Amino acid sequence: MAFSWKDLKRPILALAPMAGYTDTAYRQLIKGIEPRVICFTEFTSADGIVHNSKMTLKQLDFNPNEERPLVAQIFGKRPENFATAAKVIEDMGIDALDINMGCPAKKVVSSDHGSALLKDPCKAMAIVEATVKATKLPVSVKTRIGTNELDLPWFIQFCKDLESAGAQLITIHGRTAKQMYLGKANWDAIYEIKRHVSIPVIGNGDIKNVKDAQEKLGNLDGVMVGRGTMGNPWVMAEIAAAFNGEDYTAPQTYKEKLPTYIRHAELLVQYKGEEHGMKEMRKHFVHLIRGFDGASEARAQVVQISTLEEAKTVLYGLLDRIPDTPARETLAYFN
Numbered sequence: 001m002a003f004s005w006k007d008l009k010r011p012i013l014a015l016a017p018m019a020g021y022t023d024t025a026y027r028q029l030i031k032g033i034e035p036r037v038i039c040f041t042e043f044t045s046a047d048g049i050v051h052n053s054k055m056t057l058k059q060l061d062f063n064p065n066e067e068r069p070l071v072a073q074i075f076g077k078r079p080e081n082f083a084t085a086a087k088v089i090e091d092m093g094i095d096a097l098d099i100n101m102g103c104p105a106k107k108v109v110s111s112d113h114g115s116a117l118l119k120d121p122c123k124a125m126a127i128v129e130a131t132v133k134a135t136k137l138p139v140s141v142k143t144r145i146g147t148n149e150l151d152l153p154w155f156i157q158f159c160k161d162l163e164s165a166g167a168q169l170i171t172i173h174g175r176t177a178k179q180m181y182l183g184k185a186n187w188d189a190i191y192e193i194k195r196h197v198s199i200p201v202i203g204n205g206d207i208k209n210v211k212d213a214q215e216k217l218g219n220l221d222g223v224m225v226g227r228g229t230m231g232n233p234w235v236m237a238e239i240a241a242a243f244n245g246e247d248y249t250a251p252q253t254y255k256e257k258l259p260t261y262i263r264h265a266e267l268l269v270q271y272k273g274e275e276h277g278m279k280e281m282r283k284h285f286v287h288l289i290r291g292f293d294g295a296s297e298a299r300a301q302v303v304q305i306s307t308l309e310e311a312k313t314v315l316y317g318l319l320d321r322i323p324d325t326p327a328r329e330t331l332a333y334f335n
């Protein structure tokens with residue numbers, strides 16, 4: 001059956017698109033722990049897809065047996081390129097398409113991509129319309145609550161226009177683009193949008209644990225979690241269990257968590273080769289040890305790992321230095 005946001009069981013639990021993180025290995029790691037999560041790809045260039053860029057298309061690698069339903073997120077500024085990219089994505093067998101209207105990174109905004117589209121609503125709507133027209137896949141939008149500051153009446157209209165243009169779901173990160181990751185996400189603004197549109201709304205920003213997810217859900221259709229999964233992919237299983245009234249006990253100690261990260265490394269090496277894969281894996285290992293006593297001393301060693309064998313030696317070697325107690329809860333910081 002074709003994927004549809006409308007028909008998904010509520011509350012929806014989504015893995016946030018995160019460039020440099022949520023590749024196929026990360027998504028398989030998450031889905032292996034909690035199959036009910038809806039995964040988004042890293043943002044992928046519509047222009048790159050149109051130009052058949054090998055690097056761009058590689059970003060859309062996925063495992064159809066493990067990751068469904070998968071949402072491909074694309075960014076760009078040319079409606080015609082979104083339309084072409086949508087067809088390519090549909091032909092790849094991906095289940096849904098999401099348009100990035102939230103990325104605040106300088107490089108992205110200066111090319112009029114990502115959150116720059118909030119400044120050009122006509123273009124934003126033209127992009128949604130062109131994409132919806134080009135594909136049978138459900139099209140959604142992920143955005144922030146504004147560029148420089150929140151102007152709620154304006155933002156409500158923006159979201160209503162997205163709905164009229166054919167968006168079937170909106171995900172809102174409760175910060176402005178200017179805030180990057182500073183301050184706290186404003187969930188009240190997200191709840192207010194939900195009152196004004198008929199399509200489903202997913203809220204996003206600062207969920208670290210089950211309690212955050214339960215408290216922030218409010219009137220929304222679901223929540224999206226990004227940084228909270230770094231070093232703690234099990235948070236998704238904890239949240240899904242709580243949403244469904246089930247019990248779930250997550251691994252707590254370094255010793256309990258380590259085998260999953262070795263598995264993650266093996267997956268990443270399988271997709272990206274040992275040299276590239278292990279370089280990328282270093283940051284995931286840093287997240288794994290974050291919050292444990294002894295992490296700062298271990299970090300220097302972890303960021304030098306370059307082979308799978310070395311990873312096993314170094315990381316299992318740390319068992320002597322990292323106490324068998326739970327990690328302190330922290331959220332990775334990205335400004």
Ligand SMILES: Cc1cc2nc3c(=O)[nH]c(=O)nc-3n(C[C@H](O)[C@H](O)[C@H](O)COP(=O)(O)O)c2cc1C
Pocket residue numbers: 016017018019020021042043073100102103142173204205206207224225226227228334
């Ligand atoms: C390293 C990193 C990369 C990100 N890449 C993307 C991206 O490609 N597309 C996107 O829409 N948002 C991206 N985001 C934003 C996240 O999807 C999410 O909106 C944000 O991190 C807030 O949620 P959180 O507090 O649960 O992390 C990225 C965030 C981080 C930290």
